[in-house]
Amino acid sequence: MKTHPVIAVASGKGGTGKTTIAVNLALALSVNGRAVQYLDCDVEEPNGAIFLKPDFDSRMPVYAGVPQVDPQACTGCGKCGALCQYGAIVSVGGNVLTFEQLCHSCGGCMRICPAGAITEKQLEIGLIEQGRAGEIACVQGLLKIGSVRTPTVIEQTRAKMNPEAIKILDAPPGTSCPVIAAVRDTDFVLLVTEPTPFGLHDLKLAVGMVRQLGLPFGVVVNRADSGDDRVEVYCGREGIDILLRLPDDRRIARAYSDGRMILNVLPEYQSRFDQLAEGIGL
Amino acid sequence: MKEIVIISGKGGTGKTSITAALAGLAQNSVLADCDVDAADLHLVTSPTVLQEQDFVGGRQAVIQPLQCRGCGRCFSLCRFGAIQPVEGKKAFRVNSSFCEGCKVCVEFCPAGAIDFVDSVNGRWFLSQTRFGPMVHAELGIAQENSGKLVALIRKEARQLARAEQREWILADGSPGIGCPVIASLTGADFVLVVTEPTQSGRHDLRRILELTDHFKIAAAICVNKADLNPEMTAEIEQEAAKKNLSVLAKIPYDTAITRAQIQAQNVIEYDPDGPAARSIRRLWETIQETV
Amino acid sequence: MKICVTSQGDTLDAMVDPRFGRAPYFLLVDTDTMAFEAMVNTAVQAPGGVGIAAAKQVMDAGVGAVLTGNCGPNAFRTLAAGGARVYTGVSGSVRQAVEAFRSGGMTPDSQASADSHSGMDQQA
Incomplete structure (x- = not known):
């Protein structure tokens, strides 16, 4: 493992404890004197700040490039609309209209316009906040309500990675485009699951995803004694390492519900997170 | 026919378990699993695919x-990082996990070497379950367009409900506030937001309610595991009241929900007189009165 | 004048489809002669921006007015930019709709009648 790798914490199913694992791992590493940066890339519903309570001292809007048409220069040829696959630009009756919310910022219309009438302007799609929680550097991406540009906000959040720190990246749940944007090119993916049929089903999807992307990974079983053994059986059969089993401890549930970190309330768990870090190779 | 969509900003609040329980209570319904990214409803309903x-x-x-010809024009034009050099060769390939189908590379390849082909992103199913017909899907791993798949599932469910004169559509929505969620709720008759009494649950509830506001959709709230943190549940109720929204049910924490799931049952089947089952039964009565 | 009526079928006696972007057919009707042509709405399959693509298709057919049930903001903007007037709240058969239009008893909309995506899941 590199000295300052990027560790993504992901899960097929939502609500398995992804954020709990991510923030406590960040804290455990920090307590041990490691330089840590926590990046909340679950930009639709970022929750890491509830636990880390960082002081955000920098707020920066996230923009996406969308077309702006100069009506004087436009000849109404319609090539832009014919190329656009998203219905974000259309030429009717010699007028060109843009629909910014549908744009994916591929840049095609600008490039194809023979009159050079299309330039790129910036549309606000989210916000990135940065600050510190004690020794932990925190970055949080936040998608603007009603926007569908989740992957772009994630990419911009990732652009804040500090090369001199271990990066703990809290990914969105699921296995589709936003998750891919979060976990691509990371050094290790922790998949958090729970020992239930839903947990196992969604873990299999997540394993399929990280294997397709060719990323090294390991599993964390949360509320490990609350369900049955099918996740254990599956991981055993597939040769997947279970790096941490967190018990179904009602004190953890209560701390979580109050927005408190496990390690602050129950310091005896530090050694388990140390073992997790070791299991990852940190 | 009335379409009820069950969503939750936050994952893991019990949305699917509650949907499955409502499915057992609603006579004459069609089930739709719109959580295509992590479709779990079938694990309880055990559908027979037709x-x-x-x-x-x-x-x-x-x-x-x-x-x-390996000129690299596609590589320099692609804004999604989907074009990758082929190792050891002067050539490029498309990584389909990252391709957003913008067609820019196809248009500008000087060799005309790039095809633009239909991409199969998943499969969808029409099934029979012990609760009635069900429309569901499997989105391929690392696939795009889950919003479009959600729209397709809802369309098929509506068609089916109309053809069979079903009274209800119960749709299990997806977590978050992004594209598939927006596709899950636009045009629905009733949206039930399932949350839990945690800081995270409350935070995500606020975000999802901003979204339903944005699209002017009527929503009501259900607090699952309400007794795990009664103070927080009370705060959620107060916030809901300020927004003129009702908390239709406070479902107590009940391990029968997980135990039922392990038996591939819903909680109404597994423990019909347990606290969760009783609460969900009252929830269903309230929904029927409200819609 | 050539006008477009969103339709559930391909004849004048088909019912008006209440949705614009997701209507299966556009009936292009010459209001002077009642001659018509049924055009399949190819935009239905578009991955996104269906209303816009449908409006583009209709405008490229050269119509001066659109009769439908509801029309979202994106489609409305596109139709208006192309110079078409949009009449919503139209129901009954296509023939009845065209006759009502010919009698001059309709008022065009000044803005969209529905929110974005409101037709995406409804069925005719």
Whole structure:
């Protein structure tokens, strides 16, 4: 493992404890004197700040490039609309209209316009906040309500990675485009699951995803004694390492519900997170 | 016919378990699993698939290796990082996990070496369950266009409900506030937001309610595991009241929900007189009165 | 004048489809002669921006007015930019709709009648 790798914490199913694992791992590493940066890339519903309570001292809007048409220069040829696959630009009756919310910022219309009438302007799609929680550097991406540009906000959040720190990246749940944007090119993916049929089903999807992307990974079983053994059986059969089993401890549930970190309330768990870090190779 | 969509900003609040329980209570309904990214409803309803079809979500670029001259124009134009050099060769390939189907590379390849082909992003199913017919899907791993697949599932569910004169559509929505969620709720008759009494649950509830406001959709709230943190539940109720929204149910924490799931049952079947089952039964009565 | 009526079928006696972007057919009707042509709405399959693509298709057919049930903001903007007037709240058969239009008893909309995506899941 590199000295300052990027560790993504992901899960097929939502609500398995992804954020709990991510923030406590960040804290455990920090307590041990490691330089840590926590990046909340679950930009639709970022929750890491509830636990880390960082002081955000920098707020920066996230923009996406969308077309702006100069009506004087436009000849109404319609090539832009014919190329656009998203219905974000259309030429009717010699007028060109843009629909910014549908744009994916591929840049095609600008490039194809023979009159050079299309330039790129910036549309606000989210916000990135940065600050510190004690020794932990925190970055949080936040998608603007009603926007569908989740992957772009994630990419911009990732652009804040500090090369001199271990990066703990809290990914969105699921296995589709936003998750891919979060976990691509990371050094290790922790998949958090729970020992239930839903947990196992969604873990299999997540394993399929990280294997397709060719990323090294390991599993964390949360509320490990609350369900049955099918996740254990599956991981055993597939040769997947279970790096941490967190018990179904009602004190953890209560701390979580109050927005408190496990390690602050129950310091005896530090050694388990140390073992997790070791299991990852940190 | 009334379409009820069950969503939750936050994952893991019990949305699917509650949907499955409502499915057992609603007579004459069609089930739709719109959580295509992590479809779990079938694990409880055990559907028998009657029909299955490919889902063509869009189109993707494919580079023909024999025609590629390796000029790298596609590589420099692609804004999604989907074009990758082929190792050891002067050629490029498309990584389909990252291709967003914009067609820019296809248009500008000087060798005409890039095809634009339909991409099968998943499969969708028409099934029979012990609760009635069900429309569901499997989105391929690392696939795009889950919003379009959600729209397709809802359309098929509506068609089915109309053809069979079903009274209800119960749709299990997806977590978050992004594209598939927006596709889950636009035009629904009733949206039930399932949350839990945690800081995270409350935070995500606020975000999802901003979204339903944005799209002017009527929503009501259900607090699951309400007794795990009664103070927080009370705060959620107060916030809801300020927004003129009702908390239709406070479902107590009940391990029967997980135990039922392990038996591939819903909680009404597994423990019909338990606290969760009783609460969900009252919830269903309230929904019927409200819609 | 050539006008477009969103339709559930391909004849004048088909019912008006209440949705614009997701209507299966556009009936292009010459209001002077009642001659018509049924055009399949190819935009239905578009991955996104269906209303816009449908509006583009209709405008490229050269119509001066559109009769439908509801029309979202994106489609409305596109139709208006192309110079078409949009009449919503139209129901009954296509023939009845065209006759009502010919009698001059309709008022065009000044803005969209529905929110974005409101037709995406409804069925005719």
